[in-house]
Amino acid sequence: xxxxxxxxxxxxxxxxxxxxxxxxxxxxxxxxxxxxxxxxxxxxxxxxxxxxxxxxxxxxxxxxxxxxxxxxxxxxxxxxxxxxxxxxxxxxxxxxxxxxxxxxxxxxxxxxxxxxxxxxxxxxxxxxxxxxxxxxxxxxxxxxxxxxxxxxxxxxxxxxxxxxxxxxxxxxxxxxxxxxxxxxxxxxxxxxxxxxxxxxxxxxxxxxxxxxxxxxxxxxxxxxxxxxxxxxxxxxxxxxxxxxxxxxxxxxxxxxxxxxxxxxxxxxxxxxxxxxxxxxxxxxxxxxxxxxxxxxxxxxxxxxxxxxxxxxxxxxxxxxxxxxxxxxxxxxxxxxxxxxxxxxxxxxxxxxxxxxxxxxxxxxxxxxxxxxxxxxxxxxxxxxxxxxxxxxxxxxxxxxxxxxxxxxxxxxxxxxxxxxxxxxxxxxxxxxxxxxxxxxxxxxxxxxxxxxxxxxxxxxxxxxxxxxxxxxxxxxxxxxxxxxxxxxxxxxxxxxxxxxxxxxxxxxxxxxxxxxxxxxx
Numbered sequence: 001x002x003x004x005x006x007x008x009x010x011x012x013x014x015x016x017x018x019x020x021x022x023x024x025x026x027x028x029x030x031x032x033x034x035x036x037x038x039x040x041x042x043x044x045x046x047x048x049x050x051x052x053x054x055x056x057x058x059x060x061x062x063x064x065x066x067x068x069x070x071x072x073x074x075x076x077x078x079x080x081x082x083x084x085x086x087x088x089x090x091x092x093x094x095x096x097x098x099x100x101x102x103x104x105x106x107x108x109x110x111x112x113x114x115x116x117x118x119x120x121x122x123x124x125x126x127x128x129x130x131x132x133x134x135x136x137x138x139x140x141x142x143x144x145x146x147x148x149x150x151x152x153x154x155x156x157x158x159x160x161x162x163x164x165x166x167x168x169x170x171x172x173x174x175x176x177x178x179x180x181x182x183x184x185x186x187x188x189x190x191x192x193x194x195x196x197x198x199x200x201x202x203x204x205x206x207x208x209x210x211x212x213x214x215x216x217x218x219x220x221x222x223x224x225x226x227x228x229x230x231x232x233x234x235x236x237x238x239x240x241x242x243x244x245x246x247x248x249x250x251x252x253x254x255x256x257x258x259x260x261x262x263x264x265x266x267x268x269x270x271x272x273x274x275x276x277x278x279x280x281x282x283x284x285x286x287x288x289x290x291x292x293x294x295x296x297x298x299x300x301x302x303x304x305x306x307x308x309x310x311x312x313x314x315x316x317x318x319x320x321x322x323x324x325x326x327x328x329x330x331x332x333x334x335x336x337x338x339x340x341x342x343x344x345x346x347x348x349x350x351x352x353x354x355x356x357x358x359x360x361x362x363x364x365x366x367x368x369x370x371x372x373x374x375x376x377x378x379x380x381x382x383x384x385x386x387x388x389x390x391x392x393x394x395x396x397x398x399x400x401x402x403x404x405x406x407x408x409x410x411x412x413x414x415x416x417x418x419x420x421x422x423x424x425x426x427x428x429x430x431x432x433x434x435x436x437x438x439x440x441x442x443x444x445x446x447x448x449x450x451x452x453x454x455x456x457x458x459x460x461x462x463x464x465x466x467x468x469x470x471x472x473x474x475x476x477x478x479x480x481x482x483x484x485x486x487x488x489x490x491x492x493x494x495x496x497x498x499x500x501x502x503x504x505x506x507x508x509x510x511x512x513x514x515x516x517x518x519x520x521x
Contacts, residue, residue, distance in 0.1 A: 372406070
């Protein structure tokens, strides 16, 4: 919006003399109208933030002049243009009271008709309102296009701030996570987190904006509501109250954020529903590989990327279940958007997770009762997802009364052998024998043969050395090499079962050489 007072002052044909000025107020407000009056008390016709024009012909005494200005101040007038009657000077009492109350006072050339000035002000007000509406419509169209193209909330904020200039703006979700911001003020973040707690505790009205004092400024807080609940807060720090133009642009920001959150919420719900339907169908054994592939795509899971299926459960009632899902969704931001409740547990699929992710999730669930986190081995594609589902549910049955984090890949040997589950058997062999193959998938014969002979000889180095026609120290050296490469000592009873089972599975052809080397690359 134009600063109309500045335009009036700069217009040479008006011949303006500035007698009092409130330059701090003018940019913060929008002129709402113009009034030409000769009433001693014009307040019944004033509605706030108007420019008042008068010749002062009715203001014959100092008391009337003082009362007239004070009525304007009480009515929140923006400025007074005083065209003294017959070219006389503006009364000193009028100047004094205007300066005292911070009301802008202008004196035009006596040859300029007040009607011409009023017409100019009205045109500029209309032009300003039209420009603001055009800007608002253009901005809204830009934001809608960005939402459709999948833009982030940060992009929405940046687009609005191309029009508005605020040094510190922040959009934060109901859990205190920053979604977008300009400026890097930790005090603002702390204030916003406090605001969220206060907002919940005091149960403010739905969608009601409010202000908080902050370091000689105002923090304007606008809640963003979807489905009747607050999902985010927009916070703008400014040194003054927002004018109508700024408030209108911020309404567009609010709309853009709400549309983006709604889009993401809808997308998440669709993916979660698709993921839930996928789990249900796999559970019932009703789907072919082609149908599983279609459901994977609908759930936004890239079947070409290896990932891990997690199953999480705890002793819970309805409130704890909601808390469980909320903790998981917060913990998994940036990893997955496929979190679904199925058969008494929460499932989610994470593409290419870090090795420590399962343990980190388990620690994050520690406030809940007896949490259990189960992770499948890495799989890709439709058949891989089905195997992952089978793995986590098989482990859930085996660890029925246990609490903790359980990974299919690190299950003990007896559990894996009892499962008779091909992927887990392959993982067992790869874990025990993988380092005993070279990069081209060929056996390291001196190590593999030494291991087999050592086990066949009752784990005694003497008979092993005799059969291999080497010195006992050579056998010991090779066993130390195996221990260093695999991390399991063949001379330890705990490791002996794993090595024995892995060798038998490999030699029997249950697990092929390429299965071993593929899993160890």
